[in-house]
Amino acid sequence: MSSILRLENITKVFFLGTIDENIVFKDFSLEIEEGEFVSVIGSNGSGKTTLLNIITGSLPVENGSIYLKDKLINKDKEYIRSRMIGRVFQDPSIGTAPDMTIAENLALAENKGNTYGLKFALNKKKINEYRKLLKSLNLGLEDKLNVKVKTLSGGQRQALALLMVTMKPIDLLLLDEHTAALDPKSSEEIMKLTERIVKEKHITTIMVTHNLRFAVEYGTHLLMFNKGEIVVDKKGQEKEDTKVDDLLKTFNEISIECGN
Secondary structure, three states: OOEEEEEEEEEEEEOOOOOOOEEEEEEEEEEEEOOOEEEEEEOOOOOHHHHHHHHHOOOOOOEEEEEEOOEEOOOOOHHHHOOOEEEEOOOHHHOOOOOOEHHHHHHHHHOOOOOOOHHHHOOHHHHHHHHHHHHOOOOOHHHOOOOEHHHOOHHHHHHHHHHHHOOOOOOEEEEEOOOOOOOHHHHHHHHHHHHHHHHHHOOEEEEEOOOHHHHHHOOOEEEEEEOOEEEEEEEHHHHHOOOHHHHHHHHHHHHHHOOO
16 A cells, blocks of 8 residues: 655754743654544553644644645645645534535535635535435434524534535544544444545545544554654554554553653
């Protein structure tokens, strides 16, 4: 397999030169192969979300190179990278427009990157297509096209956010604790939907999660971060054989080393 994403010798420092200086990554490197579904776990402050922010361009790096499909993207603005990278956040309202209807949200997602106005986006000929897309979610949203998104449940909104971010072809999907704000039943439904969309569309995916069971049960590659370093890296059969208790043991060992 060829790599879809490469981070080479990345250094990221917060509050550089101050008393609060925090080196999150120092000479950090990572390579993600095309088609992988990578689960990233780790304690708070281990660098998980910072990694996603570096990839999307919402955070600059002090040193190092970021390649997407062998193209150096360090100087690309966040909006440029968003044409190739999709992201679903923990808060469902970030990935959707709450005061707009489901149909309007889908129209905006479909016209992402285009210069057309909203009037063009709301092409009535697309309604049947949107209804078919929504029906595939099995959440009854196909009958709520004219309902405002803010009235939907958290699970429904995350399902819609997933659908929207993958409507147009992307090279990389980033999931930023996208089930953390949901109840257990909704979390399970969103994970199953995530797996189905990723497989059907063959999207290379990085999922940051605190749910160790999801990290074990889903995906093809498992990474555990600690203080900006990868302390667990499992893929293939080794990943398949990993148990939640194995990860808990490593977490506890790290906690003891840190004096917690």
